[in-house]
Amino acid sequence: MNDQQLEHLLRKAPAPLPPAGLKEQLKTGIRLPVPPPECLAMEAPLWRRWFPALSFGMLLLGCLVALAVQTSQLRELRRENTALRAATATVEELRRENAQLESLRAATADLERSKKEHNELLKLRGEVRLLRAVAQELPGLRAENQRLQALAAPVALAPAPPPGAALTSVPVIRFSETNWDFGQVNNTEPLTHVFVVANVGNAPLEITEVKPACGCTTAGEWDRQVAPGKSGIIPIVFNPSKFTGPIAKVVTVTCNDPETPVQKLLIQADISRVNNAQP
Amino acid sequence: MSDAASTLCELAQAGDREAAGELVSLFYERLYAWLRRLAGSEEDAADLTQKTFARAWAALGSWEGRSSFSTWLHGIGHHVYVDWRRAQPPAAVPLDEWWAHCPDDAPDPFQTAAERDLAERLFAHVERLDEDTRQTVHLHYYQGLSLAETADVLGVATSTVKYRLRQALDFLKTRFAEPKAPVR
Numbered sequence: 259m260n261d262q263q264l265e266h267l268l269r270k271a272p273a274p275l276p277p278a279g280l281k282e283q284l285k286t287g288i289r290l291p292v293p294p295p296e297c298l299a300m301e302a303p304l305w306r307r308w309f310p311a312l313s314f315g316m317l318l319l320g321c322l323v324a325l326a327v328q329t330s331q332l333r334e335l336r337r338e339n340t341a342l343r344a345a346t347a348t349v350e351e352l353r354r355e356n357a358q359l360e361s362l363r364a365a366t367a368d369l370e371r372s373k374k375e376h377n378e379l380l381k382l383r384g385e386v387r388l389l390r391a392v393a394q395e396l397p398g399l400r401a402e403n404q405r406l407q408a409l410a411a412p413v414a415l416a417p418a419p420p421p422g423a424a425l426t427s428v429p430v431i432r433f434s435e436t437n438w439d440f441g442q443v444n445n446t447e448p449l450t451h452v453f454v455v456a457n458v459g460n461a462p463l464e465i466t467e468v469k470p471a472c473g474c475t476t477a478g479e480w481d482r483q484v485a486p487g488k489s490g491i492i493p494i495v496f497n498p499s500k501f502t503g504p505i506a507k508v509v510t511v512t513c514n515d516p517e518t519p520v521q522k523l524l525i526q527a528d529i530s531r532v533n534n535a536q537p
Numbered sequence: 538m539s540d541a542a543s544t545l546c547e548l549a550q551a552g553d554r555e556a557a558g559e560l561v562s563l564f565y566e567r568l569y570a571w572l573r574r575l576a577g578s579e580e581d582a583a584d585l586t587q588k589t590f591a592r593a594w595a596a597l598g599s600w601e602g603r604s605s606f607s608t609w610l611h612g613i614g615h616h617v618y619v620d621w622r623r624a625q626p627p628a629a630v631p632l633d634e635w636w637a638h639c640p641d642d643a644p645d646p647f648q649t650a651a652e653r654d655l656a657e658r659l660f661a662h663v664e665r666l667d668e669d670t671r672q673t674v675h676l677h678y679y680q681g682l683s684l685a686e687t688a689d690v691l692g693v694a695t696s697t698v699k700y701r702l703r704q705a706l707d708f709l710k711t712r713f714a715e716p717k718a719p720v721r
Contacts, residue, residue, distance in 0.1 A: 259713040261706050267656045268663070268678035270646040272636055273570035280583050284565050287587060288557045289594050290549060 377452075381491050384454025388434030388489065392458075429486070430459030431515040433523070440527035445498040453523055455481070456489040459515070467512040468492055474500065475507045475525065498529045505529060542606040550597055561590065564610055571611070571680050575618055575672070577633045585621055589614040604689055611682065611690045615672070622668075636660050662712050666705055673701040 305312070434454040443449060457463035463484040468477040474497045481490025494509055509523040542563060548556035568589060573582035592613050600609055636657055647653040663674050669691075676687045677698065688695040 259710060261710070264659065264706055264709050264713075265678065267652070267659050268674065269681070270656060271574070271660060271679040272646060273567070273679075274573040274579075274582075274635055276566055276569040276573075276586070277579055277583055280569065280586065281561065281565055283583075284561045284587060284590050285558045287591060287594075288554055288561070289591070290552050290554060290557055291595065291598055292552065 377491075380452045381454065381489075384434045384452055384491060385456075385489055386434075388432065388454050388456050391434055392432070427461040428459050428517075429457050429461045429463035429484075429513070429515050431463055431465075431511075431513050431518050431521060432456045432458045433521065436521065437524040437526070440496070440525070442528045442530065443498060444532050445501060445529050446532050449496045449498060449527065450478075451494050451496075451525065452478075453492040453494065454489055455484060455492055455511075457484040457486050460486050462486065463490075464514040465490070465492070465511060466514070467510070468494075469510045469512070470494070471508045471510070474498070475509060477509065492523075494523070494525060496525055496527070498527060501527075501529045502531045503529060543602055546597070546600055546602075546606050549594075550600070557594065560606065564607060565590070567607075567680065568610060568614055571675060572614060572618060574635050574675055574679060576621070577635070581621070585614070585617055588621075589617045592617060605686070608682070608686045608689050611676065611680070611686075612692075615690050634661065659709060659713075662709055663705070666708065670701045670705050673698055674705050677702060 432455070434456070436453075438451045438453070440449050440451070455463075455465065463486075465480060465482050465484070468480050470477060476495050476497075478493030478495060480492040484490040492509075492511065496507060498505070505527055507525045509525065511521045511523060513519060513521070542560065545556040545559050545563075549560060565586060569582055569586045572585045572589070573579065576582045576585055589610065593610055596613070600606070604612075634657070647656055663671060666674065672691065673687060676682045676690055677684065682690065684695050684698050688698045691698070
């Protein structure tokens with residue numbers, strides 16, 4: 259049996275007839291939906307008819323409000339951003355200035371340290387000169403000592419001084435040099451020399467006055483008290499601007515050394531006049 | 538008839554009971570015959586027919602004329618039948634020989650007794666197809682719906698209807714290729 263034959267037979271399927279009375283039952287059971295009266299349709303609430311337009315309008319209004327708020331916030335943020343950028347630029351400038359100040363402070367500190375080191379160096383040089391002078395005097399002093407011991411031998415045989423006779427404590431001033439020659443110098447700049455003074459006694463040395471004989475010479479801040487066995491400095495500044503040729507200036511030092519209460523210091527120089535130094 | 542049914546349906550939508558009665562007269566026999574073949578008993582078929590029309594009247598406002606009233610009514614009937622079928626336990630749905638219960642006064646479509654015998658064997662084999670294919674055969678061949686109408690009623694694509702019919706014919710051909718095998 260082929261497809262056509264099968265389809266032919268299938269299309270001939272008998273239709274069972276409905277039972278009697280079904281038609282009447284179906285007609286009785288008709289329940290048609292009540293159509294809405296036209297007047298009711300016309301009297302739909304106003305808001306319902308306008309609801310789509312109103313809702314769209316509200317949505318649009320909401321969007322506009324949101325847009326306005328966002329724009330305002332955006333403008334405010336931009337203003338804040340500009341202010342912050344300006345503040346950042348100020349901070350950068352302050353940082354630069356701070357760095358410059360720090361470098362200046364470091365340079366000043368270096369300068370102070372250099373000055374201190376320079377003064378210390380001058381002091382040490384003076385001490386070295388003093389020690390060299392003392393070392394040169396040492397053979398003479400030894401000979402003097404031996405001579406004095408020889409002279410004192412008969413005295414040693416004499417009876418000892420009575421108890422209660424106190425040994426006196428005195429300071430003894432000693433300079434590294436009492437004469438300083440600057441040599442050949444120009445008259446353009448002031449000349450400075452530091453005299454080193456030592457106390458070789460056993461009492462504190464009080465240097466009460468350092469008095470130059472000429473207004474061209476000034477004394478710097480000297481050590482007014484020198485402990486026993488220690489040394490101090492007396493800076494002397496000489497202004498050669500008004501001189502030409504060899505000169506010699508005297509500075510008088512007054513102290514409490516009973517043997518040498520006044521010590522004269524001599525400064526010498528051979529001054530050359532420089533033409534451009536003239537005003 | 539389609540135009541007349543559409544006109545009657547529009548009148549019924551406007552609340553015309555006479556038009557609704559005319560629609561009942563036009564379609565109730567065809568609808569009953571279809572549901573009778575599917576359901577397996579006269580009582581169930583009559584009940585399903587009433588339910589189908591009741592649902593149709595309730596949903597009459599939704600008919601917009603996109604499909605014919607007949608197709609729309611078959612679609613409602615299909616859903617009514619599926620709901621009823623789901624509510625029945627599988628063993629409770631009898632596979633009766635509906636072709637044997639046709640009234641005597643109905644015209645006999647078969648020309649010879651041999652053709653009737655062949656057709657009855659064919660109908661019996663159709664009742665043993667799977668449910669989807671069986672419903673497709675009922676709608677397309679027994680009810681005379683087109684492929685598109687059948688697809689519309691079942692809610693499937695036209696290609697699916699063609700595929701199911703092809704499967705049904707192939708199955709039936711294999712059954713008839715065997716030398717008069719008893720229907721199981």
